Amino acid sequence: MFVSTIPVICYYNGQIVRTKTDVEYEGSETCIAPLKIPIECTFQQLIDMIYSKTTIDKRRFNLVLICKYPLRNGNRFQPFPVRDDSSVGEMLDLVNTTTIEEIELYIKVVRVKAQLNQSVGSHEDLSIRDHYNVGQSVYGCGPSTGAVPNTGLDGDDDDSADEEGNDQDVNDERARDDVDVDENASSFRTFNQVLENEQGIYVSAQAPYCDVSNHQDDETLDESSPEAEECHCPWKLRAMVMKDTSLFVINKYTGPHTCVNPCLNQDHHQLDSNLVASHIKALIKAQFTLSTAAIQASVMEKWGYQISYKKALDGKHKAIRQLFGDFFQSYTELPRLFLAIEQSNPGSIVIWKTLEINMPNTEIFQRVFWSFKPSIEGFQHCRPVISIDGTHLYGKYKGKLLIAMGCDGNNQLFPLAFAITEGENTDSWGWFLASIRNTVTQRMGICVISDRHLGIMAAMSDPHLGWAAPSAYHRICMRHFASNFMTRFKDNVLKNLVCRAALASTEQKFDKHMNTIGRINLEALQWLEAVPLQLWALLHDGGRRYGLMTTNISEVFNSVLKGAHSLPVTALVQLTFFRLNGYFVARRELGANRLASDERFTPYVDAQIQSRVVKAGSMEIVLYDHVQVLFHVKSRRGRIHRLNLHEKKCTCDE
DSSP: OOOSEEEEEEEESSEEEEOSSOEEEEOTTOEEEEEEEETTOOHHHHHHHHHHHHOOOTTTEEEEEEEEEEOSSSSOEEEEEEOSHHHHHHHHTHHHHSSOSSEEEEEEEEESSOOOOTTTOOSTTOOHHHHHOSTTOOOTTOOOSSOOOOOOOOOOGGGSSOTTOTHHHHHHTTOOOOOOOOTTOHHHHHHHHHHHHTTOOEEEEETTEEEEESOSSSSOOOTTSHHHHHHOOOOEEEEEEOTTSSOEEEEEEEOOOOOOGGGSOOOOTTSOHHHHHHHHHHHHHHOTTOOHHHHHHHHHHHHSOOOOHHHHHHHHHHHHHHHHOOHHHHHHHHHHHHHHHHHHSTTOEEEEEEEEOSSTTOEEEEEEEEEOHHHHHHGGGSOSEEEEEEEEEOSSSOEEEEEEEEEOTTSOEEEEEEEEESOOSHHHHHHHHHHIIIIIOOOTTEEEEEOOOHHHHHHHTOGGGTOSTTTEEEEEOHHHHHHHHHHHHOOHHHHHHHHHHHHOOSHHHHHHHHHHHHHHOHHHHHHHHHSOHHHHOSTTSTTOSTTOOSSHHHHHHHHHTTTGGGSOHHHHHHHHHHHHHHHHHHHHHHHHHHHHTTOOSOHHHHHHHHHHHHHHTTSEEEEEETTTTEEEEEOTTSOEEEEETTTTEETTOO
């Protein structure tokens, strides 16, 4: 039978106790307030009725409502938070949908003034013990004797402010802010007792999440990490604030404790970032990309202490400065370095662009371009194709490293020119390409492969820079082009068809893939046709690419310089010098050995010839005209093509 008012029994001045199958309200001062709640009652109306019935001061206390909610599976009950009109309606509907005749509503009275730092939420509202059965469980180790410490980065005091501006880097690499807790708040004492019962060794809180675990670091340890393997204790508790309420909900719990306190490694105050820097200098010198986690592991292995993430990062920055110099001073020393390079390598090119200021003998650095003499000479014997790309500099002073790469006869990368600029834009790319054209190579018909950066597109079309057709030809990297297409249409099938069309060497294959794209998505076909085909399709390239479809050769060299992007600029320039010197020495020896063995071609060319010989062995060849050198060639699939060897043409279009 449907009723218009619902009997609700309100319990207050006690505490909620939850067992495996039931929820009860206990306390020596527990009070009961019976109410008749209209079926259309709203949450605010319910709150007002409770304040009126119980005489609780609404100016000093907030109310947290928990309903005893029956489960369908057996005679079991669970706490059900009542926090809005929808949950009120669901609570009142229990009388009509279940066998209960009156509803039990448990009231948690919360002081308004007792609060934690606003970024985390109110610990007075943190009723984990009452509502979510944390305090009712016992796990392994038993209670902890110490108070629960607050979170924070335990970096050394003398290194807290890095003079090189490393604070921004720390923020970018997951450092957390400290959370201040009012230890006098009664609710925090309750929370502290909960953690002591569970032996919570460390607390880290960041709104709207709260982690409580036995890990000593300020970030949750992965189960496979060395620290977790050493400790062998899986205990972890994670909570988050419920939306539109003042409650924390435990959404992840792992237990019980299997650890003892001696296995929890702590940091040492004398193990500061200066000592870390001196320890890892040799490691940084051997590997620029040494991660902060690897530094922490190395310190742990040597001294047996787990240092913080911030201390490891500070130590890495100090080691870099000790090895490669100061970031600011490196710009002062850069002219001297390039002067030494020009004097020791005659014919090398260095071009500066600076900004003048109203100070005598002082200029502001903007850009520098350099190319080594062996690169300039060697490129005359390479294919007329260069790949250009830019990459970020991650040191104290940001910028871009622009690179131009060629491809030698062994299909290996051939570093050609470099530049450090303030960024990637039309002016910087135009200046870089003009420097190459004026000082490095004046070869006509060079093919330039790049991505579709607007600065590059504008510079390549500028007739005053010497890169417009027929002096040079611009082509787009197939991988970047497919990525742009994917960003626009978000379809992997279409993306694969675009790549196949770009690589097609015959009109039949190209038309087949383009027609398939049109049948699937006409807009995608129109997008492709709007871009000139010679920019991205091998079939319409005119042979300018020499088979190179991507900017991989320049990106490979970027990966070779990986790690150096975060070093001072003098170290970066020296690295390009020594890398190129290593390339030329190794390839000179290879070339000398090939010539001594009377080898006419490079290993790459020999491999290509051999693969084609193997492929031709499965074909039938018939000579029809020895004067005009005409052949009929029958492929393995039974297709017959006509080959004119004199004109170097075949009906297969390959």
